Amino acid sequence: MAVKKVYGTPACPATMRVLASVLEHGLDFEFICVDLKAGDHMKESFLSLSPFGQVPVFQDDQDLTLFESRAIMRFISHHYSKPGKEQVYEAPKQQGIVAAWIDVEDHQFDPPASKLRTELLQKPLNGMSADKQVVAEEEANLARVLDVYEERLKDSNYLGGDKFTSADLTHLPNLYYLMKTPVKRLFDERARVSGWCRNLLARSTWAKVVDMVEKI
Numbered sequence: 001m002a003v004k005k006v007y008g009t010p011a012c013p014a015t016m017r018v019l020a021s022v023l024e025h026g027l028d029f030e031f032i033c034v035d036l037k038a039g040d041h042m043k044e045s046f047l048s049l050s051p052f053g054q055v056p057v058f059q060d061d062q063d064l065t066l067f068e069s070r071a072i073m074r075f076i077s078h079h080y081s082k083p084g085k086e087q088v089y090e091a092p093k094q095q096g097i098v099a100a101w102i103d104v105e106d107h108q109f110d111p112p113a114s115k116l117r118t119e120l121l122q123k124p125l126n127g128m129s130a131d132k133q134v135v136a137e138e139e140a141n142l143a144r145v146l147d148v149y150e151e152r153l154k155d156s157n158y159l160g161g162d163k164f165t166s167a168d169l170t171h172l173p174n175l176y177y178l179m180k181t182p183v184k185r186l187f188d189e190r191a192r193v194s195g196w197c198r199n200l201l202a203r204s205t206w207a208k209v210v211d212m213v214e215k216i
Contacts, residue, residue: 020205112142
């Protein structure tokens with residue numbers, strides 16, 4: 001059997017999402033670091049795997065190469081589900097709910113979270129100041145999303161239902177980074193969201209992803 005491979009940059013949220021999924025499913029894999037600063041992602045050898053020059057890339061075997069982190073996560077959760085620990089549901093209705101919340105993360109949660117990560121973490125690392133107006137606007141946008149999450153979590157422990165699924169896993173990279181910023185208060189102010197967040201970040205598999213990131 002061909003060795004599974006993950007191409008990416010550990011600190012990149014999209015790469016972290018795929019690493020979390022691979023580790024949650026107990027897959028043996030080889031991690032291949034793509035140096036974005038050196039332009040490795042624009043070399044022909046990488047573009048043949050990811051035509052838009054973006055990380056991550058997942059190679060399941062010689063016949064399957066996937067790019068786009070959420071597509072990779074969805075594939076892994078379906079193809080490598082473990083009895084009793086599935087991150088998907090077999091019933092179409094329940095799986096539809098999980099799929100909806102994956103899309104919520106992509107289209108509602110990620111945009112303000114990513115902008116806040118840029119303003120509050122990436123800019124200071126590059127010697128730049130955060131744009132206070134952008135921060136205020138995106139905090140307001142994120143707060144509205146978290147209000148919806150708080151309401152959703154009245155009915156279940158996780159976004160997709162009563163068990164951890166890819167709908168929760170997909171949030172982990174941005175949660176990890178936002179907890180390092182003043183935006184953490186938006187989570188702390190919402191009891192159910194706060195508990196959900198703590199629960200996700202405490203997963204042993206996520207600790208392995210963090211270890212990879214912090215070794216950079």
